[in-house]
Amino acid sequence: MRMLLSRKLKEAVIKNIFFIAAAFSVFIIFFIFYYLFQQAFPAFQNQGFAIFGTTWNSDTGHYGIGAAIYGSIIVTVGAMIIAIPLGLAGAIFLSELAPPYLRTLLKPIIELLAGIPSIVFGFIGIILLVGYLHLTFDMLSGYSYLAGSLILGVMAIPIIVSMSDDAMKAVPRDLKEASLAVGATQWQTIKKVIIPTSISGISAGVIMGIGRAIGETMAVSLVLGNIMKIPIPPWNIFESKVTTVTSFIVTEMGESSGIQTKALFASAVILFVIVAVMSIVSNILKEHVQKKFKGG
């Protein structure tokens, strides 16, 4: 009897150990948010809404990160203009067009693109891309929003390709075959059946790609001039004295102190919130896909 009891006790203890491990992720999220916010709070208090302003000047004590947020948005939009069409085209090619041997060859190659460390992208960006842009567009330096967008676009493509590919592969076979049976061509099937049914999975992939582009640090920080300014005119993608949130944190963190550091933490908090919301939305979309095909 006692043995049985101790056995039950042991089981209960083990279960709780596993539970604590699983709950650890939740703790980490709270930890990260709490400590970042704790560090950033003085900046929010000191600057108020001016933290979203566009003047960053340590002489006057203005620490507004608006220009960096603007930079992040511009660079990400540019990256998506490159990555979404190419990524979707790649996904359609992989999931519907490529014969099996080509698919088994191409899928790892595209995943390889995802595996290249961001610092290597930054290095290549500085050595090859910046010089190329400098010559091709006759710019002052080549460091620009344009360079950042190009690099981030290339980095986001594999995510969009592999998630959209998964989504299109998940479309039930009978749907495709029904479409082909009524005489639609393969391309019509892709356009009218496969893409509309997998649209939520594709959007999940696109959102993940955007998340990666916003959060990417090393590659983009190396190809921007990293000055907290909105270029004149604002759509000047060739201006070098610009920055993004991540890139500004990385370049300024080493040399800042006091309220300036706090303002950098504040930008990390904002980044955290944006990315957290995006991953939640992305996962809701993914769950939606799973439910849709399980039920049907």
Added chain:
Amino acid sequence: MKRKTLVGSLLKIIKNTFRRENATPKKILCTVTILVSSLISLLGFFSTVFSFYIGDEPVRILLGIVAVLFSFLLYYSLVKAKKTKESIGLLVFTVFVFFLAYALPMIPPKYGLEQFQMNASLLKFMIVSVALVIVGVLGASFTMKPLYNFTSRANQASAYFILTFALLLILYPLAIIIVNISINGIGGFSIDFFTKDVIKHGAEGGVNHAIIGTFIIIFGTGAIALTLGVASAVYLIEYAKTGPIVRIIRIAIDILQGIPSIVFGLFGLAVFVPIFGISILSGILVMGFMTLPIVIRASEEALLCVPKSVREGSYALGATKWQTIRRVVLPPALPGIITGAVLGLGRAAGETAPLMFTAAIFYSKIPVSIFDPVQTLSYHLLQLTRWIGAYPVDQNAWATALLLIGFVLGMNAIAIIIREKFRVEF
């Protein structure tokens, strides 16, 4: 569904054309037009990326050939096939190509954007190269229409042509990166590079300490992420599958996976660095948390692959839940778990942002305890990149980049080997 690649269908078109009974003038004309257009688009693409210009006259000749070919196509589709509506696109395109060939010498060598207050200009070769790409792709896709008699298969063929071109565009940067790094990096590999520490800001010497540091970080990260990750996955799969708490945990894992690496870096700087200093411990804690979601995902998938009947067989023999997990469920799931973990660690090996404030310094000794700072390959490459121009570090930077890519690829290869070799089938 029958699969056709563009190359396959192109070959088929060519083969059919040269069979005598199939060689109608239309097919020959279309095949030639498609080939010339593809050639032009590739030419335009490569002159864009390699910054060369083949000169006005050759471009005019090429455009002229396309325009003449398209005039024939236009004649065919208007007069022979009587497809007035569908030919409007063709007509516009033909006129456009004629106009482009005519107007080419009038394009100024440089179109300044100063009037838009931008310090840049569009050079002539850039405009012409991009125009060539567009003309080539559009030309080939328009030709598909008369070739397939304006049916829906024509749309399919032109769409597939564009898709294939897009795929080449995706693969191009990868090729550029791999080829450049391999060619330039391999020359930097020497015995000194692997056995010495940095000398003269990295201009001489090697990356010995960085290699050691990277291994230390990977093992530490792996230890933390595997312990926590496997335990979390076991709880999520074996003990509790639904319920509000599990849902919260899953959301937390999703968020954790999306957090940018720089945010992890700042978190480490705010929490661990004040306690442990800039040290291996701070670094592996941050990196461990970062890799955790990948390991959890992989472990969950591996555990789900173990069928329910195996567990029930174990319960039927009187085993407790823990015994079942330890003896029956985990062993066959292990290869999958390890594969996922190695993939995650491969990603971690290339990360810079979380380490640069928490663990990495440029000149490091070989660490003796977990409270010492280390040097890693990624941080080494970052420093060298910043010093390009100031010191002669290019050779070592290329070699480090090659080593880093090799490292990450090597980890991926190991993961694939483990998966293939120890796969358990049920």
